[in-house]
Structure formats: C-alpha cells, structure tokens
Amino acid sequence: MSPHRPAAIRPLADVLVNQIAAGEVVERPASVLKEVLENALDAGARAIDVQLEQGGVRRIRVADDGCGIARDDLALALERHATSKIATLDDLEQVGTMGFRGEALAAIAAVARLTLTSRAEGSAHAWRIDGTDRNVAPAALNQGTVVDVAELFYSTPARRKFLKSEATEYAHCDEVFRRIALARPDIGLQLAHNGRVVHRLPAGDPLRRVAALMGDDFLHHARTLDADAGPLRLAGFAALPAYSRTSRDAQYLFVNGRFVRDKLLTHAVRQAYADILHGSRHPAYVLFLELDPAGVDVNVHPAKIEVRFREARAVHQFVFHALTRSLAESGAGIGIAGGD
Numbered sequence: 001m002s003p004h005r006p007a008a009i010r011p012l013a014d015v016l017v018n019q020i021a022a023g024e025v026v027e028r029p030a031s032v033l034k035e036v037l038e039n040a041l042d043a044g045a046r047a048i049d050v051q052l053e054q055g056g057v058r059r060i061r062v063a064d065d066g067c068g069i070a071r072d073d074l075a076l077a078l079e080r081h082a083t084s085k086i087a088t089l090d091d092l093e094q095v096g097t098m099g100f101r102g103e104a105l106a107a108i109a110a111v112a113r114l115t116l117t118s119r120a121e122g123s124a125h126a127w128r129i130d131g132t133d134r135n136v137a138p139a140a141l142n143q144g145t146v147v148d149v150a151e152l153f154y155s156t157p158a159r160r161k162f163l164k165s166e167a168t169e170y171a172h173c174d175e176v177f178r179r180i181a182l183a184r185p186d187i188g189l190q191l192a193h194n195g196r197v198v199h200r201l202p203a204g205d206p207l208r209r210v211a212a213l214m215g216d217d218f219l220h221h222a223r224t225l226d227a228d229a230g231p232l233r234l235a236g237f238a239a240l241p242a243y244s245r246t247s248r249d250a251q252y253l254f255v256n257g258r259f260v261r262d263k264l265l266t267h268a269v270r271q272a273y274a275d276i277l278h279g280s281r282h283p284a285y286v287l288f289l290e291l292d293p294a295g296v297d298v299n300v301h302p303a304k305i306e307v308r309f310r311e312a313r314a315v316h317q318f319v320f321h322a323l324t325r326s327l328a329e330s331g332a333g334i335g336i337a338g339g340d
C-alpha cells in the first residue's frame with residue numbers, strides 16, 4: 001500500500017537522542033531553572049544565588065553551597081540516566097529527593113552551552129567541565145557548585161523559535177523561583193535579572209517567607225492551617241474570600257515539598273471554598289500536603305509537576321475537610337484574629 005520502501009533502521013546518534021529527550025525536560029528557560037534549583041536543593045544547599053540574563057534565554061547561572069560534585073563524577077553528571085539519588089526500585093518508591101531520573105543535565109547540555117564548576121566536600125580545589133567537549137580543568141570556587149547555562153536552544157533553532165518575549169520567559173522563571181522559595185523558607189535565596197536583584201530572601205520562618213512573596217495583605221486575610229490525620233498532614237495559609245482573585249495567580253499547592261498541579265487536590269480545595277466564594281473569583285492559598293512518599297507517585301512526567309495518589313479518595317476528603325474546617329472558623333485572618 002505505502003509508496004515508501006522500508007528504510008534501513010539505524011540507532012540515533014547520542015547527541016540527537018539527547019536533543020529529542022530534552023524536549024520533554026527543557027521547554028524554556030524556566031524549566032532549566034527548575035531543574036538546576038532542584039539539584040541545588042538535593043545537594044543540601046543552604047544558600048542559592050540565581051542570575052538571569054534576558055529572561056534566562058541568554059544565561060541562567062545558579063550558584064549553591066551544597067555538597068558539590070567530585071572531579072571523577074563531573075562527566076557522569078552530564079550523562080543520561082546517571083544519578084546519585086536512587087539505585088533501586090525500592091529507592092524510587094520512597095524517593096525523598098527532588099530529582100532521580102538523571103536526565104536534566106544531559107538534556108540541558110544537549111540544547112545549551114553548559115558548564116559545571118564544582119568543589120566537592122574535602123576536595124583541595126574546584127573542577128570545571130565543559131558540557132560541549134566534556135573537557136575537565138581545574139577551577140576556583142570556595143564550596144558547592146556553579147551551573148552556567150548560556151544560549152538556550154542555540155543548537156536547536158526550531159525550538160528557539162518557540163520562545164516568547166524576554167518578559168514572558170522571565171515571568172516563568174520568576175514563578176519557578178517563587179515556588180521553590182515558598183517551599184523552602186529554611187534556605188536563603190537570591191534572584192537577579194539583568195544585573196538587578198529582584199528577590200533577596202534570607203533563610204527564616206515560613207511566615208516571613210510567605211509575607212515576602214505573597215504580600216502582607218494576603219497574610220492579613222489568611223487562615224493558618226495545620227491539620228493531620230494519620231499519615232496525612234496539611235499545613236499552610238488559605239486566604240478568606242475578601243482576598244479572592246480574578247486570576248489563579250495566587251494558588252500554590254505542594255506535595256512533600258514539590259509544587260504540583262493536581263486535578264484532585266485543586267478540586268478538593270475548590271470545593272472547600274465553594275460555599276464562601278462566588279462566581280468567577282479564585283481562592284488564594286499556599287498549602288503544603290505531606291504524606292508517606294510511598295503513597296504518592298511523582299514519576300508520572302519528567303517535570304514531576306503531576307502526581308498520582310495511591311489513596312486518592314482519602315487524600316481528597318482529608319484536604320477538603322481540613323480546609324473547610326479552617327475556613328469556617330470565626331474571625332478574620334492572621335494578625336487580626338491571632339491578635340499577635
């Protein structure tokens with residue numbers, strides 16, 4: 001039937017394999033930033049410094065003070081499916097790190113100019129690897145790792161065309177930064193864009209971090225939540241209707257410290273607000289759901305923004321009831337009802 005003859009089947013070259021796979025992990029500067037920030041968290045960083053140029057398209061530079069990468073591991077860090085985070089299926093089911101697929105750096109190296117400079121704990125000095133030629137050379141760095149990603153999609157012009165304006169790409173990066181900053185108030189974070197510092201967030205308590213990122217007004221209209229039922233815990237801040245928005249820009253849901261977009265959870269939240277929030281208004285919240293890692297599968301998609309719950313019904317009910325109860329309490333928000 002087909003006018004085509006069968007062509008010879010050949011394995012794809014490694015570079016091409018990585019460029020194809022990169023499509024799933026690296027969609028835009030913000031996805032690079034997310035992966036690199038998560039690596040810094042996994043490395044136990046206490047302070048992370050982000051510098052962006054031109055919305056992250058021209059450059060994303062992330063410096064952390066984490067455990068670093070040993071010289072002999074630098075080349076492996078750039079290999080596909082190479083990771084220090086899991087080794088067995090058991091590990092995968094209990095995974096407590098943000099990363100585990102060993103794909104991000106390989107993908108980034110395939111579509112951008114990547115250099116990795118790192119000084120592992122106990123190493124006399126730092127080493128740098130060039131993601132293109134994989135040369136390793138001595139370098140200067142006090143502690144931790146600097147990941148430098150320049151000229152995103154220089155090698156894949158077709159993808160480069162899908163990038164939006166600098167302002168839009170920057171806004172996506174800012175959003176990624178905010179999500180991580182909300183989830184990790186215990187870590188000091190700084191973000192600069194085109195040489196201007198946009199966020200300077202010292203390590204501190206969750207309340208201060210939420211105030212810095214969501215605004216005092218949000219907190220004044222919010223209830224503090226901390227409910228648990230067996231292995232499930234829901235904590236965070238949920239704004240009363242007076243603070244509701246016309247867009248969904250103030251909705252943050254985290255599962256075990258990971259920002260997620262989940263239909264089930266969003267539905268439970270929406271339902272809890274149903275009686276008090278009307279029409280086209282959107283609730284505003286920063287909520288952290290914690291549960292046994294074995295009860296949630298984060299390995300649904302490379303970006304890990306979707307999750308699947310083993311006990312979906314129980315999770316839905318718990319979130320709905322915990323939030324409903326909190327919103328129904330009389331009095332106003334934090335600092336008003338709380339009476340400081």
Ligand code: ADP
Nearest residue numbers: 039043077083084099100101102103104105145
């Ligand atoms: P994954 O995070 O899924 O393991 P990545 O490609 O993101 O895969 O990273 C590969 C490996 O490189 C990690 O497993 C880790 O050992 C190392 N690595 C990457 N970034 C850092 C960092 N900032 N500090 C220390 N080690 C890092």
Ligand code: MG
Nearest residue numbers: 035039099104
């Ligand atoms: Mg990673």
